[in-house]
Amino acid sequence: METEIPAMLLARSTLFPEQRFTFHSSRMRMMNVTPEELKAMDVASDRCAIELSDARCDVMAYACLVAIMAQGNGYHRNSQERLQSTVKENNVSIPVISSAGALIDTLKAFDFNKVSIITPYMKPLTQRVVDYIQAEGITVKDAISLEVADNLAVGLLNPENLLEQVQRLDHEGVDAVILSACVQMPSLPSIQRAQDLIGKPVLSASVATVYQMLKTLGLETKVPDAGYVLSGTHKCR
Template sequence: MTIESKKYQISDALSERRDRPSVGLIVLNTDFTFERDFVRMYTEQKPDYDFYFNRIYFANPMTPESLAAIGDDLTEAAALILPNYDLDLVVFNCTSSSSIVGDEAIELAIQESKPTAKVLSTSQAVVANFKARGFKKISVLTPYSEEVSSLLRGYLERNGVEMVSSMHMDMDDDRDVAMLPADEIIKAAKAAIHNDADAIFISCTAMRSAEIIPEIEAAIGKPVFTSNQATFDQISNMIENLHT
Protein backbone atom coordinates (compact mmCIF):
# COMPACT_ATOMS: atom_id res chain seq x y z
CA MET A 1 0.00 0.00 0.00
CA THR A 2 1.39 3.36 -1.02
CA ILE A 3 0.71 6.44 1.13
CA GLU A 4 0.83 9.72 -0.70
CA SER A 5 2.23 12.62 1.34
CA LYS A 6 1.30 16.19 0.56
CA LYS A 7 2.36 19.52 2.00
CA TYR A 8 -0.48 21.85 2.95
CA GLN A 9 -0.13 25.27 1.39
CA ILE A 10 -1.18 28.23 3.49
CA SER A 11 -3.79 30.21 1.61
CA ASP A 12 -3.39 33.84 0.65
CA ALA A 13 -6.46 34.61 2.76
CA LEU A 14 -4.77 33.27 5.89
CA SER A 15 -1.63 35.26 5.17
CA GLU A 16 -3.70 38.41 4.80
CA ARG A 17 -5.46 37.67 8.10
CA ARG A 18 -2.12 37.50 9.87
CA ASP A 19 -1.28 40.93 8.49
CA ARG A 20 -4.23 42.59 10.26
CA PRO A 21 -3.21 44.85 13.17
CA SER A 22 -3.48 43.27 16.59
CA VAL A 23 -4.52 45.07 19.78
CA GLY A 24 -4.07 43.70 23.30
CA LEU A 25 -6.48 45.01 25.94
CA ILE A 26 -5.65 44.79 29.65
CA VAL A 27 -8.76 45.06 31.84
CA LEU A 28 -9.16 44.98 35.62
CA ASN A 29 -10.44 41.61 36.88
CA THR A 30 -13.21 43.50 38.72
CA ASP A 31 -14.45 45.47 35.68
CA PHE A 32 -17.93 44.45 34.49
CA THR A 33 -18.19 47.07 31.76
CA PHE A 34 -15.19 47.71 29.53
CA GLU A 35 -15.39 44.52 27.47
CA ARG A 36 -19.09 44.86 26.73
CA ASP A 37 -18.65 48.54 25.74
CA PHE A 38 -15.68 47.69 23.54
CA VAL A 39 -17.38 44.78 21.78
CA ARG A 40 -20.51 46.89 21.17
CA MET A 41 -18.51 49.74 19.61
CA TYR A 42 -16.35 47.32 17.62
CA THR A 43 -19.45 45.61 16.23
CA GLU A 44 -21.03 48.94 15.31
CA GLN A 45 -17.97 50.55 13.73
CA LYS A 46 -16.18 47.46 12.33
CA PRO A 47 -12.59 48.74 12.51
CA ASP A 48 -9.82 46.91 10.68
CA TYR A 49 -7.93 45.22 13.52
CA ASP A 50 -8.15 42.16 15.75
CA PHE A 51 -8.31 42.41 19.55
CA TYR A 52 -7.41 40.19 22.49
CA PHE A 53 -8.35 40.68 26.16
CA ASN A 54 -6.50 39.82 29.33
CA ARG A 55 -7.46 40.56 32.93
CA ILE A 56 -5.15 42.04 35.57
CA TYR A 57 -5.49 41.64 39.32
CA PHE A 58 -7.03 44.45 41.37
CA ALA A 59 -8.08 44.45 45.01
CA ASN A 60 -10.80 46.90 46.03
CA PRO A 61 -11.27 49.44 47.57
CA MET A 62 -10.22 52.09 45.06
CA THR A 63 -7.47 53.94 46.87
CA PRO A 64 -4.32 55.61 45.53
CA GLU A 65 -2.31 52.71 46.93
CA SER A 66 -4.40 49.89 45.46
CA LEU A 67 -4.67 51.62 42.10
CA ALA A 68 -0.92 52.25 41.97
CA ALA A 69 -0.23 48.58 42.77
CA ILE A 70 -1.79 47.47 39.49
CA GLY A 71 1.28 48.82 37.71
CA ASP A 72 3.42 46.06 39.21
CA ASP A 73 1.58 43.39 37.18
CA LEU A 74 1.41 45.12 33.80
CA THR A 75 4.45 43.34 32.35
CA GLU A 76 3.03 39.88 33.03
CA ALA A 77 -0.49 40.84 31.97
CA ALA A 78 0.83 42.03 28.61
CA ALA A 79 3.06 38.97 28.22
CA LEU A 80 0.06 36.64 28.57
CA ILE A 81 -1.72 38.17 25.58
CA LEU A 82 -0.64 35.87 22.72
CA PRO A 83 2.66 34.88 24.40
CA ASN A 84 5.76 35.33 22.25
CA TYR A 85 3.71 37.07 19.57
CA ASP A 86 4.16 40.71 18.60
CA LEU A 87 1.21 43.08 19.05
CA ASP A 88 0.79 46.41 17.33
CA LEU A 89 -0.79 48.10 20.34
CA VAL A 90 -1.32 47.23 24.01
CA VAL A 91 -3.89 49.22 25.99
CA PHE A 92 -4.16 49.50 29.78
CA ASN A 93 -7.82 50.16 30.51
CA CYS A 94 -8.27 51.94 33.85
CA THR A 95 -8.60 55.71 34.08
CA SER A 96 -7.72 56.26 37.72
CA SER A 97 -4.90 53.71 37.89
CA SER A 98 -3.27 54.89 34.66
CA SER A 99 -3.35 58.50 35.84
CA ILE A 100 -1.62 57.44 39.07
CA VAL A 101 0.94 54.98 37.66
CA GLY A 102 1.89 57.44 34.91
CA ASP A 103 2.48 57.28 31.16
CA GLU A 104 6.20 56.48 31.24
CA ALA A 105 5.92 53.73 33.86
CA ILE A 106 3.05 52.06 31.98
CA GLU A 107 4.94 52.15 28.68
CA LEU A 108 8.11 50.73 30.22
CA ALA A 109 6.23 47.93 32.00
CA ILE A 110 4.27 46.83 28.92
CA GLN A 111 7.19 47.09 26.52
CA GLU A 112 9.28 44.90 28.81
CA SER A 113 7.23 41.97 27.53
CA LYS A 114 5.90 43.44 24.26
CA PRO A 115 8.88 45.54 23.12
CA THR A 116 7.62 46.40 19.63
CA ALA A 117 4.09 47.41 20.68
CA LYS A 118 2.77 50.93 20.90
CA VAL A 119 1.24 51.61 24.32
CA LEU A 120 -1.93 53.46 25.27
CA SER A 121 -3.71 54.02 28.57
CA THR A 122 -7.23 55.23 29.26
CA SER A 123 -6.00 58.46 30.78
CA GLN A 124 -3.90 59.19 27.67
CA ALA A 125 -6.92 58.45 25.48
CA VAL A 126 -9.06 60.88 27.47
CA VAL A 127 -6.55 63.69 26.93
CA ALA A 128 -6.31 62.85 23.22
CA ASN A 129 -10.10 62.86 22.86
CA PHE A 130 -10.34 66.23 24.65
CA LYS A 131 -7.84 67.78 22.25
CA ALA A 132 -9.16 66.11 19.10
CA ARG A 133 -12.66 67.38 19.72
CA GLY A 134 -11.49 70.95 20.28
CA PHE A 135 -12.82 71.39 23.80
CA LYS A 136 -11.38 74.26 25.83
CA LYS A 137 -12.94 73.75 29.25
CA ILE A 138 -14.71 70.75 30.72
CA SER A 139 -16.57 69.54 33.77
CA VAL A 140 -15.49 66.22 35.26
CA LEU A 141 -17.63 63.56 36.92
CA THR A 142 -15.95 60.64 38.69
CA PRO A 143 -17.25 57.81 40.86
CA TYR A 144 -14.13 57.93 43.06
CA SER A 145 -13.22 59.44 46.39
CA GLU A 146 -11.97 63.02 46.46
CA GLU A 147 -8.41 61.73 47.03
CA VAL A 148 -8.43 59.58 43.89
CA SER A 149 -10.34 62.23 41.91
CA SER A 150 -7.77 64.87 42.78
CA LEU A 151 -4.97 62.68 41.41
CA LEU A 152 -6.87 62.24 38.15
CA ARG A 153 -7.47 66.00 37.94
CA GLY A 154 -3.76 66.57 38.47
CA TYR A 155 -2.93 64.26 35.57
CA LEU A 156 -5.42 66.01 33.28
CA GLU A 157 -4.14 69.46 34.22
CA ARG A 158 -0.51 68.45 33.61
CA ASN A 159 -1.56 67.33 30.15
CA GLY A 160 -3.31 70.53 29.14
CA VAL A 161 -6.92 69.83 30.13
CA GLU A 162 -8.65 72.82 31.72
CA MET A 163 -11.45 72.00 34.15
CA VAL A 164 -14.05 74.45 35.38
CA SER A 165 -15.74 72.05 37.78
CA SER A 166 -15.41 68.56 39.21
CA MET A 167 -17.79 66.31 41.11
CA HIS A 168 -17.08 62.94 42.70
CA MET A 169 -19.53 60.26 43.85
CA ASP A 170 -17.32 58.89 46.67
CA MET A 171 -17.60 55.21 45.72
CA ASP A 172 -14.80 52.82 46.67
CA ASP A 173 -15.68 49.61 44.79
CA ASP A 174 -15.62 49.53 41.00
CA ARG A 175 -18.06 46.62 40.98
CA ASP A 176 -20.63 48.91 42.59
CA VAL A 177 -19.82 51.58 40.00
CA ALA A 178 -20.78 49.13 37.27
CA MET A 179 -24.19 48.64 38.87
CA LEU A 180 -25.18 52.32 38.77
CA PRO A 181 -28.40 52.61 36.76
CA ALA A 182 -28.68 54.98 33.82
CA ASP A 183 -30.96 57.42 35.65
CA GLU A 184 -28.41 57.84 38.45
CA ILE A 185 -25.60 58.55 35.97
CA ILE A 186 -27.74 61.11 34.15
CA LYS A 187 -28.75 62.73 37.44
CA ALA A 188 -25.11 62.98 38.50
CA ALA A 189 -24.09 64.44 35.13
CA LYS A 190 -26.77 67.13 35.42
CA ALA A 191 -25.43 68.03 38.86
CA ALA A 192 -21.81 68.02 37.68
CA ILE A 193 -22.03 70.12 34.51
CA HIS A 194 -20.98 73.77 34.70
CA ASN A 195 -22.39 76.51 32.47
CA ASP A 196 -18.90 77.50 31.33
CA ALA A 197 -17.91 73.95 30.33
CA ASP A 198 -17.78 72.95 26.66
CA ALA A 199 -18.42 69.31 27.60
CA ILE A 200 -18.43 66.84 30.46
CA PHE A 201 -15.98 63.99 30.92
CA ILE A 202 -17.39 60.99 32.82
CA SER A 203 -14.55 58.91 34.21
CA CYS A 204 -14.12 55.19 34.93
CA THR A 205 -14.06 52.20 32.60
CA ALA A 206 -16.48 50.45 34.96
CA MET A 207 -19.23 53.08 34.72
CA ARG A 208 -21.90 52.29 32.14
CA SER A 209 -21.94 55.79 30.70
CA ALA A 210 -20.68 55.19 27.15
CA GLU A 211 -23.86 53.35 26.18
CA ILE A 212 -26.06 56.27 27.23
CA ILE A 213 -24.06 59.19 25.84
CA PRO A 214 -27.00 60.43 23.70
CA GLU A 215 -29.31 60.40 26.71
CA ILE A 216 -26.82 62.30 28.87
CA GLU A 217 -26.21 64.87 26.13
CA ALA A 218 -29.96 65.40 25.77
CA ALA A 219 -30.25 65.92 29.52
CA ILE A 220 -27.40 68.43 29.91
CA GLY A 221 -27.39 70.05 26.48
CA LYS A 222 -23.64 69.63 26.00
CA PRO A 223 -21.25 67.03 24.55
CA VAL A 224 -20.22 64.05 26.65
CA PHE A 225 -17.09 61.94 26.46
CA THR A 226 -16.30 58.91 28.60
CA SER A 227 -13.38 56.67 29.46
CA ASN A 228 -14.44 53.76 27.26
CA GLN A 229 -15.60 55.82 24.29
CA ALA A 230 -12.41 57.90 24.35
CA THR A 231 -10.27 54.76 24.55
CA PHE A 232 -12.02 53.10 21.64
CA ASP A 233 -11.71 56.24 19.51
CA GLN A 234 -8.01 56.61 20.26
CA ILE A 235 -7.28 52.95 19.50
CA SER A 236 -8.84 53.42 16.08
CA ASN A 237 -6.81 56.60 15.50
CA MET A 238 -3.53 54.95 16.50
CA ILE A 239 -4.12 51.86 14.37
CA GLU A 240 -4.98 54.04 11.39
CA ASN A 241 -1.80 56.08 11.88
CA LEU A 242 0.32 52.93 12.04
CA HIS A 243 -0.60 52.16 8.45
CA THR A 244 -0.52 55.59 6.83
Protein backbone atom coordinates in the same frame (compact mmCIF):
# COMPACT_ATOMS: atom_id res chain seq x y z
CA MET B 1 -13.25 48.06 29.50
CA GLU B 2 -14.38 44.47 29.06
CA THR B 3 -18.00 45.37 28.29
CA GLU B 4 -18.14 48.81 26.71
CA ILE B 5 -15.14 48.62 24.39
CA PRO B 6 -16.28 45.35 22.72
CA ALA B 7 -19.79 46.82 22.52
CA MET B 8 -18.49 49.87 20.64
CA LEU B 9 -16.36 47.78 18.30
CA LEU B 10 -19.30 45.44 17.61
CA ALA B 11 -21.62 48.40 16.95
CA ARG B 12 -19.32 49.45 14.10
CA SER B 13 -20.42 46.36 12.16
CA THR B 14 -23.54 48.24 11.08
CA LEU B 15 -21.29 50.79 9.37
CA PHE B 16 -18.32 48.62 8.42
CA PRO B 17 -19.59 45.01 8.05
CA GLU B 18 -16.27 43.88 6.61
CA GLN B 19 -14.39 44.72 9.84
CA ARG B 20 -14.20 42.13 12.59
CA PHE B 21 -12.52 42.34 15.98
CA THR B 22 -11.46 39.88 18.65
CA PHE B 23 -11.02 41.08 22.23
CA HIS B 24 -8.52 39.68 24.71
CA SER B 25 -7.91 40.69 28.32
CA SER B 26 -5.57 39.99 31.21
CA ARG B 27 -6.50 41.15 34.69
CA MET B 28 -4.68 43.01 37.42
CA ARG B 29 -6.13 42.46 40.89
CA MET B 30 -7.97 45.25 42.71
CA MET B 31 -10.90 45.07 45.11
CA ASN B 32 -10.96 48.51 46.72
CA VAL B 33 -10.05 51.72 44.92
CA THR B 34 -7.29 52.88 47.28
CA PRO B 35 -3.84 54.34 46.52
CA GLU B 36 -2.17 51.19 47.85
CA GLU B 37 -4.17 48.80 45.67
CA LEU B 38 -3.81 51.09 42.66
CA LYS B 39 -0.02 51.02 43.06
CA ALA B 40 0.00 47.22 43.25
CA MET B 41 -2.26 47.09 40.24
CA ASP B 42 0.10 49.23 38.20
CA VAL B 43 3.05 46.99 39.07
CA ALA B 44 1.07 44.00 37.76
CA SER B 45 0.54 45.67 34.39
CA ASP B 46 3.87 44.33 33.11
CA ARG B 47 2.71 40.75 33.66
CA CYS B 48 -0.53 41.46 31.82
CA ALA B 49 1.28 43.04 28.88
CA ILE B 50 3.49 39.98 28.48
CA GLU B 51 0.50 37.63 28.65
CA LEU B 52 -1.44 39.56 26.03
CA SER B 53 1.57 39.91 23.75
CA ASP B 54 1.42 36.14 23.25
CA ALA B 55 -1.87 36.69 21.37
CA ARG B 56 -0.11 39.03 18.90
CA CYS B 57 -2.85 41.65 19.20
CA ASP B 58 -2.83 44.66 16.87
CA VAL B 59 -3.21 47.19 19.69
CA MET B 60 -3.06 46.95 23.46
CA ALA B 61 -4.77 49.25 26.00
CA TYR B 62 -4.10 49.55 29.72
CA ALA B 63 -7.55 50.07 31.18
CA CYS B 64 -7.47 51.57 34.65
CA LEU B 65 -7.39 55.35 34.37
CA VAL B 66 -6.94 56.15 38.06
CA ALA B 67 -4.23 53.50 38.55
CA ILE B 68 -2.16 55.57 36.13
CA MET B 69 -3.17 59.00 37.39
CA ALA B 70 -2.57 58.07 41.04
CA GLN B 71 1.14 57.57 40.27
CA GLY B 72 1.80 61.22 39.49
CA ASN B 73 1.25 63.78 36.76
CA GLY B 74 2.22 62.67 33.26
CA TYR B 75 2.72 59.06 34.36
CA HIS B 76 0.78 57.65 31.38
CA ARG B 77 3.79 58.43 29.19
CA ASN B 78 6.16 56.51 31.50
CA SER B 79 3.73 53.60 31.74
CA GLN B 80 3.15 53.31 28.01
CA GLU B 81 6.88 53.48 27.28
CA ARG B 82 7.63 50.82 29.90
CA LEU B 83 4.89 48.47 28.70
CA GLN B 84 6.01 48.97 25.10
CA SER B 85 9.51 47.85 26.09
CA THR B 86 8.08 44.92 28.05
CA VAL B 87 6.19 43.72 24.99
CA LYS B 88 9.30 44.01 22.82
CA GLU B 89 11.08 41.65 25.20
CA ASN B 90 8.62 39.03 23.95
CA ASN B 91 9.89 39.65 20.41
CA VAL B 92 6.75 41.39 19.19
CA SER B 93 5.89 45.01 18.43
CA ILE B 94 2.39 46.03 19.56
CA PRO B 95 1.26 49.65 20.03
CA VAL B 96 0.40 50.26 23.70
CA ILE B 97 -1.99 53.00 24.83
CA SER B 98 -3.68 53.64 28.16
CA SER B 99 -7.13 54.91 29.05
CA ALA B 100 -5.48 57.77 30.97
CA GLY B 101 -3.33 58.74 28.01
CA ALA B 102 -6.23 58.21 25.61
CA LEU B 103 -8.41 60.62 27.57
CA ILE B 104 -5.72 63.31 27.70
CA ASP B 105 -4.76 62.89 24.04
CA THR B 106 -8.38 62.95 22.90
CA LEU B 107 -9.20 66.09 24.88
CA LYS B 108 -6.22 67.79 23.27
CA ALA B 109 -7.03 66.47 19.79
CA PHE B 110 -10.49 68.04 19.88
CA ASP B 111 -9.33 71.23 21.62
CA PHE B 112 -11.45 70.51 24.68
CA ASN B 113 -9.61 72.97 26.90
CA LYS B 114 -12.21 73.22 29.66
CA VAL B 115 -14.20 70.22 30.93
CA SER B 116 -16.37 69.01 33.78
CA ILE B 117 -16.21 65.40 34.96
CA ILE B 118 -18.08 62.69 36.84
CA THR B 119 -16.17 59.96 38.67
CA PRO B 120 -17.13 57.02 40.92
CA TYR B 121 -14.13 57.71 43.17
CA MET B 122 -13.82 59.00 46.69
CA LYS B 123 -13.18 62.76 46.69
CA PRO B 124 -9.39 62.59 47.26
CA LEU B 125 -8.94 60.34 44.22
CA THR B 126 -11.23 62.53 42.14
CA GLN B 127 -9.04 65.48 43.10
CA ARG B 128 -6.00 63.49 41.94
CA VAL B 129 -7.70 63.00 38.56
CA VAL B 130 -8.58 66.71 38.39
CA ASP B 131 -4.99 67.67 39.21
CA TYR B 132 -3.66 65.25 36.58
CA ILE B 133 -5.90 66.64 33.85
CA GLN B 134 -5.10 70.22 34.80
CA ALA B 135 -1.37 69.47 34.76
CA GLU B 136 -1.87 68.71 31.07
CA GLY B 137 -3.15 72.25 30.49
CA ILE B 138 -6.86 71.41 30.56
CA THR B 139 -9.11 73.24 33.03
CA VAL B 140 -11.59 71.19 35.07
CA LYS B 141 -14.50 73.47 35.98
CA ASP B 142 -16.49 71.01 38.10
CA ALA B 143 -16.25 67.42 39.32
CA ILE B 144 -18.83 65.13 40.89
CA SER B 145 -17.57 62.23 43.04
CA LEU B 146 -20.02 59.34 43.50
CA GLU B 147 -17.77 58.03 46.31
CA VAL B 148 -17.98 54.30 45.64
CA ALA B 149 -14.85 52.61 47.00
CA ASP B 150 -15.72 48.98 46.16
CA ASN B 151 -14.48 48.25 42.63
CA LEU B 152 -17.16 45.60 41.99
CA ALA B 153 -19.85 48.05 43.08
CA VAL B 154 -18.47 50.61 40.62
CA GLY B 155 -19.02 48.15 37.78
CA LEU B 156 -22.63 47.64 38.89
CA LEU B 157 -23.58 51.33 38.92
CA ASN B 158 -26.61 52.13 36.76
CA PRO B 159 -25.56 54.30 33.78
CA GLU B 160 -29.09 55.71 33.64
CA ASN B 161 -28.32 57.64 36.84
CA LEU B 162 -25.66 59.60 35.00
CA LEU B 163 -28.39 61.46 33.15
CA GLU B 164 -29.46 62.94 36.47
CA GLN B 165 -25.88 63.55 37.61
CA VAL B 166 -24.95 65.41 34.43
CA GLN B 167 -27.70 67.92 35.11
CA ARG B 168 -26.24 68.57 38.59
CA LEU B 169 -22.80 69.08 37.07
CA ASP B 170 -21.74 72.65 36.35
CA HIS B 171 -21.02 72.51 32.63
CA GLU B 172 -21.66 76.15 31.80
CA GLY B 173 -18.95 77.37 29.44
CA VAL B 174 -17.09 74.05 29.17
CA ASP B 175 -16.00 72.51 25.89
CA ALA B 176 -16.99 68.96 26.86
CA VAL B 177 -18.25 66.77 29.68
CA ILE B 178 -16.52 63.55 30.73
CA LEU B 179 -19.50 61.46 31.80
CA SER B 180 -17.32 58.71 33.27
CA ALA B 181 -13.65 59.36 34.05
CA CYS B 182 -13.31 55.64 34.79
CA VAL B 183 -13.47 52.64 32.47
CA GLN B 184 -15.03 50.56 35.25
CA MET B 185 -18.10 52.80 35.69
CA PRO B 186 -20.69 52.04 32.97
CA SER B 187 -21.73 55.02 30.87
CA LEU B 188 -22.06 53.97 27.23
CA PRO B 189 -25.90 53.75 27.17
CA SER B 190 -26.06 57.36 28.38
CA ILE B 191 -23.29 59.05 26.35
CA GLN B 192 -25.37 60.16 23.37
CA ARG B 193 -28.45 60.86 25.49
CA ALA B 194 -26.48 63.04 27.89
CA GLN B 195 -25.01 64.90 24.94
CA ASP B 196 -28.47 65.51 23.49
CA LEU B 197 -29.69 66.59 26.93
CA ILE B 198 -27.07 69.25 27.66
CA GLY B 199 -26.15 70.25 24.10
CA LYS B 200 -22.41 69.83 24.61
CA PRO B 201 -19.90 67.17 23.54
CA VAL B 202 -19.95 64.20 25.94
CA LEU B 203 -17.34 61.47 26.16
CA SER B 204 -15.94 58.95 28.63
CA ALA B 205 -12.61 57.30 29.32
CA SER B 206 -13.85 54.25 27.39
CA VAL B 207 -14.95 56.35 24.42
CA ALA B 208 -11.55 58.05 24.34
CA THR B 209 -9.82 54.66 24.51
CA VAL B 210 -11.81 53.34 21.53
CA TYR B 211 -11.09 56.54 19.62
CA GLN B 212 -7.34 56.14 20.15
CA MET B 213 -7.43 52.40 19.40
CA LEU B 214 -9.18 52.99 16.07
CA LYS B 215 -6.83 55.85 15.25
CA THR B 216 -3.83 53.64 16.03
CA LEU B 217 -5.23 50.92 13.76
CA GLY B 218 -5.76 53.41 10.93
CA LEU B 219 -9.52 52.85 10.95
CA GLU B 220 -12.30 55.41 10.73
CA THR B 221 -13.04 56.73 14.22
CA LYS B 222 -16.78 56.23 14.03
CA VAL B 223 -19.19 54.35 16.33
CA PRO B 224 -22.98 54.81 16.27
CA ASP B 225 -24.60 56.56 19.27
CA ALA B 226 -21.31 57.02 21.13
CA GLY B 227 -21.20 60.80 21.25
CA TYR B 228 -19.24 63.60 19.63
CA VAL B 229 -15.77 62.08 19.57
CA LEU B 230 -16.87 58.89 17.78
CA SER B 231 -19.43 60.54 15.49
CA GLY B 232 -16.90 60.68 12.65
CA THR B 233 -18.15 64.13 11.66
CA HIS B 234 -15.83 66.45 13.58
CA LYS B 235 -12.28 67.40 12.67
CA CYS B 236 -9.53 67.13 15.24
CA ARG B 237 -5.82 67.68 15.46
